[in-house]
Amino acid sequence: MEIKILGAAREVGRSAFLVKSMDTKVLLDFGVQLTREPTFPMHVSPKEVDGIFLSHAHLDHSGAIPLFYISGNIELYTTEVTLELTKLLIEDFLNISGFYLPFEYIDLLSMMKSSHRLKLNETVNVKGFTATFLEASHIPGGASIILESNKERLLYTGDINARGSLLLRGADTNFGELDAIITESTYAMGDHPKSEDVEKEFIDFAKEVIERGGTLLVPAFSVGRAQEMACVLKKHNFPYSVAMDGMALKVNEILFRYQEYLRDPSLFRRSMESIEFITSWSQRRRMVKTPSVIISPAGMLVGGAAVFYNSEVSKKPKNAIAIVSYQIPGTPGRALLEKKVAIINGKPRKVKAEVRQFDFSSHSGRKELFDMFKGIKGSPKVYTVHGEKESCIKFAEELRNELGLDAVAPKTGDTYSI
Numbered sequence: 001m002e003i004k005i006l007g008a009a010r011e012v013g014r015s016a017f018l019v020k021s022m023d024t025k026v027l028l029d030f031g032v033q034l035t036r037e038p039t040f041p042m043h044v045s046p047k048e049v050d051g052i053f054l055s056h057a058h059l060d061h062s063g064a065i066p067l068f069y070i071s072g073n074i075e076l077y078t079t080e081v082t083l084e085l086t087k088l089l090i091e092d093f094l095n096i097s098g099f100y101l102p103f104e105y106i107d108l109l110s111m112m113k114s115s116h117r118l119k120l121n122e123t124v125n126v127k128g129f130t131a132t133f134l135e136a137s138h139i140p141g142g143a144s145i146i147l148e149s150n151k152e153r154l155l156y157t158g159d160i161n162a163r164g165s166l167l168l169r170g171a172d173t174n175f176g177e178l179d180a181i182i183t184e185s186t187y188a189m190g191d192h193p194k195s196e197d198v199e200k201e202f203i204d205f206a207k208e209v210i211e212r213g214g215t216l217l218v219p220a221f222s223v224g225r226a227q228e229m230a231c232v233l234k235k236h237n238f239p240y241s242v243a244m245d246g247m248a249l250k251v252n253e254i255l256f257r258y259q260e261y262l263r264d265p266s267l268f269r270r271s272m273e274s275i276e277f278i279t280s281w282s283q284r285r286r287m288v289k290t291p292s293v294i295i296s297p298a299g300m301l302v303g304g305a306a307v308f309y310n311s312e313v314s315k316k317p318k319n320a321i322a323i324v325s326y327q328i329p330g331t332p333g334r335a336l337l338e339k340k341v342a343i344i345n346g347k348p349r350k351v352k353a354e355v356r357q358f359d360f361s362s363h364s365g366r367k368e369l370f371d372m373f374k375g376i377k378g379s380p381k382v383y384t385v386h387g388e389k390e391s392c393i394k395f396a397e398e399l400r401n402e403l404g405l406d407a408v409a410p411k412t413g414d415t416y417s418i
Contacts, residue, residue, distance in 0.1 A: 001152045001418050003180065003383070007031065007041030009412040010389040012328065013060045016041035017156065017182055017385075018049075021149035024127040027052045028145060028156045028182070032063035032093075034302070035330055037100045040064050042413060046072040051126040054078035055158030056142035057085035057223060063093055066103040069110035077124050079133055080117040081141025081258045085223050087112060088250055096303050120261070121172075137161040137171040138362050139224035140254075140261045146175060152418060154180045159386070161361075162368035165195070166231040167224060169263045171364070177378040180418040184363065185387030185409075186326075188395035192365040202322065202358045203236045209354070210240045210291040214318035217353075219306040219333060221299035221325050222247040224362060227255065227268065229295050229324060232360075234271035241292035245278040246305040248297055278305070288312040299325035300333035301343070307332075314342045319353040324360045369395075373403055381418055382407035 001021045007014035013033035019026050025048050033039040046068045054076060055061055065086075068074050078086070090108050094101060118124060120143060123132045128150075133143040138159035147154045155178050164170035192198075209216040220226040226248035233242050244252075252272055259265035275295075278284055287294055288309060298304040310332075313319045327333040332343040340355055341348045364372065373382075382405050384396040392409035399407035410416070 001149055001154060001180070002415060003154070003182070003418065004415045005383070005385070005410045005412060006044065007412060008385040009410050009414070010387070010392045012186060012386055012388065014039060014041045014064070015061045015386055016064070018044055019147060019154065021152075022128055024050045024129060026050055026126060026129055026147070028147075029055055029061040029158070030064045030067070031061040032059055034059060034328060038063065038097055046074060049074050051129070052076045053131050053145050053147075054082060054086065055136065055145055055156065056139055057082045057089055058139065058159070059089055059093055061158070062086045063090060066090060066107040066111050069107045069114065070103055073110065073114045075126065076111060076115040077118060077126070077131060078115065079120060079141040079143055081254065081261055082143070083112070083115050083117055084254050085139075085141060085251065088247065088254070089223065092247055134172040134175075135169065137164050137168045140168065140258065144171065152179045153177065154182070154418065155380070156182045157184050159184055159186070159362070160364050162364045162372055163195070164263060165228055165362065166235060166264065166267065167228045167262060173372050173375060175376060178376055178380040179378065180381045180383070181376070182383045182385060183369070185384045185392045185395045186363045187361060187365045188369055188384070188387060189391050190365060191367050192359050192361050198359050199232050199236065202232065202324070203238060205320070205322065205356060206233070206238065206293050207240070209320040210293070212318050213291055214316070214320055215288055215291060215313055216293045216319070217306065217309045217313040217321045218293060218295045218324055219299050219301050219310070219321070220248070220295050220297060222251050222297035222304075225299055225325050225360065226295050226297060227252065227271070228360060230271040230275055231267050233293065234267060234274055238293070241276065241290060242274070243276040243278050243287050243292060243294050245284065245294065245296040246298075248295065249277055249279070284308060300327055300331040301336065302331055302333070310336075310342050311344045314349070314351040314353045317352045317354070321351070321353055321355050323355065323357040326361070373399065373405070379405065381416070383416065384409045
């Protein structure tokens, strides 16, 4: 088995890995880097690819897959929830960044026609490869993938969350004996605080803002994080008005159809029933003047209804913005967090509202990653990816020194044999 690193090497974004065995080549993800002008993984000719396995719907893993359907019909394998969420996110991607993208909506439709809908724990065979999708708990439908060929077993963790969340069960880390692992390294250098402590801190802050007459904006990823925040508020019987806007509402509709993927379907239903869904501009204008919590994509403030809310909420000191999602460098969300500046119509403006960050991560932290590796059987080669440069390098170093594993932080274009 041979692995070529096409992206996500010492960076977060554009995850893509080409795996070859005998005469068969398959892709594990093919995502984009979400900068102002999206960047792509290393090029692979569609003629070389026999199948694509997609771990989850986020654009840094899925956003470039339609490239393979401009002139071909390669089989795509992913979970049923991931497929629906991917279509939704790439449609939005085309609307926002279509000028920069080398594919069109018709290519997305071709991708959908060539897709196979799987369930978690289901196994498929593709020209000598066997792939099994295990629950990864990063977002609904997200999976870690075990590839087998010629008695060699490769684990691709994708984005993984071993401890789970209110919305999702913890990841399935019963991988069996492995020969190689491609692992995310996003939070390999730091532990997350206890979920209960973060929830309480957030609830107390939300109450404080509303009780002083302010509005709290919660920019949140439409897939997973928006629903998680609604569940947190419901779990703690939050007594004030809560609203949700943007593409998160379409995600809710998908999750209502696939509640078996959720940890507590009852909590999800109750949280959705207790909040106001915003579907008009009159509602938006009313909500920014109402002491309330507004959950709205985009999580990094790069688009969506949250841009409007940010422009309005940020003007007044009594208001607040709660950062609950990871902020990629160069995004408006990162500028807000580091400089307390709002990017409005392309121009920076000083934010008067209070800004606070909360660690609601959907990735395993350092402890969970090391616990996962300690439980793995065999002596696999390890490739640390999907993390900032320092994180990938140090994680590989610690896996070598502390667990005796043959670990490396690859660079884009590197090829390895296992």
